[in-house]
Amino acid sequence: MKRFWIALAIMLALVTFSCYSMLRVRYVSHQLSDRLDTLIILAEEDHTAALLESAAFVKEWDQAQQTLIRLVGHAQLGEISGLVARLTALASHDTQESGEFLAELYHIRSMVDHIWEAEAPTLRNLF
Amino acid sequence: MLIVLIRTIILYFIIVLGTRIMGKRQLGELQPSDLVITILISNIATLPIEETEIPLVTGIIPILTLVCFEVFSSALSLKSPLARRLISGRPIVIIQNGRLNQKEMRDLRFSLDDLMEQLRGSGIFDLSEVQLAIVETTGKLSIYQKFPYRPATAQTLQIPPPPGQDNPPRVIISDGVLQKKALAACNLSERWLAGLLQAEGCTVQEVFLLSAGSGADYLLVKKER
Numbered sequence: 001m002k003r004f005w006i007a008l009a010i011m012l013a014l015v016t017f018s019c020y021s022m023l024r025v026r027y028v029s030h031q032l033s034d035r036l037d038t039l040i041i042l043a044e045e046d047h048t049a050a051l052l053e054s055a056a057f058v059k060e061w062d063q064a065q066q067t068l069i070r071l072v073g074h075a076q077l078g079e080i081s082g083l084v085a086r087l088t089a090l091a092s093h094d095t096q097e098s099g100e101f102l103a104e105l106y107h108i109r110s111m112v113d114h115i116w117e118a119e120a121p122t123l124r125n126l127f
Numbered sequence: 128m129l130i131v132l133i134r135t136i137i138l139y140f141i142i143v144l145g146t147r148i149m150g151k152r153q154l155g156e157l158q159p160s161d162l163v164i165t166i167l168i169s170n171i172a173t174l175p176i177e178e179t180e181i182p183l184v185t186g187i188i189p190i191l192t193l194v195c196f197e198v199f200s201s202a203l204s205l206k207s208p209l210a211r212r213l214i215s216g217r218p219i220v221i222i223q224n225g226r227l228n229q230k231e232m233r234d235l236r237f238s239l240d241d242l243m244e245q246l247r248g249s250g251i252f253d254l255s256e257v258q259l260a261i262v263e264t265t266g267k268l269s270i271y272q273k274f275p276y277r278p279a280t281a282q283t284l285q286i287p288p289p290p291g292q293d294n295p296p297r298v299i300i301s302d303g304v305l306q307k308k309a310l311a312a313c314n315l316s317e318r319w320l321a322g323l324l325q326a327e328g329c330t331v332q333e334v335f336l337l338s339a340g341s342g343a344d345y346l347l348v349k350k351e352r
Contacts, residue, residue: 003148007198010148010191018188074180 021071022119028064029116035060036109043091043102050101051091058084072115080115083108130179134186138172141187145194150201158215158264164197215264222260225273235262246270290342300337303350313341323347 035057042050061084065077083104090101118125145168149161157165168190175186204211219235221228221242232242243254245268251257259271281288297309299320310320323337324330329349339345 001202003150003198004202006148007195011195011199014188014191014195017184021184070182070184072182074182 022121024067025071025119026116028067029112032061032064032112033109036105036112040102040105040109043105047091051088054087054091058088068115072119076111076115076118080108080111083111131176134179134183135176137183138176138186138190141190142168142172145190148194149197160197160200160214164193167193218264218269219262220259221262221268222254222257225255225258227254237262242268251276294341296338296340296344296346298336298338299345300331300334302335303332305331313339315339315341 035053039050039053039057042053061081065081068077086104087101087108090104093101149164171186171189171193175181175183200210200214204214219231221231221235221237232238242260246252246254246257246260249268249270251270251272256272256276257270258273261269263269294313297306297313299306299310299313299315305320310317323345324334327347327349333350334347335350336348337345
């Protein structure tokens, strides 16, 4: 029965860790989504502020990636990193490029939302 | 490449730990659920080793989950005969009183070739020698021969046991290390051991193997230089 209790303890640890990692992914991806929403609004209204904000977002993404890389597939994160790397350059161009900058922001936002959608314990993901 | 190496080492220790937690059932003959778990674990373990883009926890969590569920299902089988029957099945008698039960063989998809192969593996070449044969849940065939064909035992030959033959020999010294519990189990003293080693002209550290029974008969193998 000793093994039974050891297995039970391990199972509890696994469940705790799985729930924690799921909540962590949710928190990080929602934080990034909120930042991107702010950036989208700024891109439409104040281009200079959007440039500063996009530089801050790049740093925030680097930090978030350190957490997500342990929990989510690297290919997905690599794709987002590639897009985020373009942001500052796109934001620093003149307003004629703002259409591409906005499109890129929406693209990144959908991919960031997908990180959480793919990890959420829903029936769609389970089956 | 270094990542692959480190992940392999980590997963190796996790699997060894998992096998230890699951217990000796995995190392002996496999029940159906044990076989499934073993195959699953080996397949899952290769994923994070081959694909470095997958987080390592993607391999560790399912492996440990399977280990835990194996322990739970075996604990449940221990407590509940119904659970045992559902998880492992039940042994099936295919030869009863020397007669083949062809219906059970058909249900098991156990052919005559399978039967004869397993009988030959047990040294039986004539079906008429078998009184009872049972297909265990592991797929192994357990055989009970008719009386004239059973190996003679000391009891049937009415041979009285020589003294000190109740317990099997034990390893007293293994690769230069004294096993005190084994020495005590054979009712032998350290003084006896010291006398034996002196007669053989060696020390404990120079002995590769010393096995002895409670009758003080022994086998000693010295280490090769």
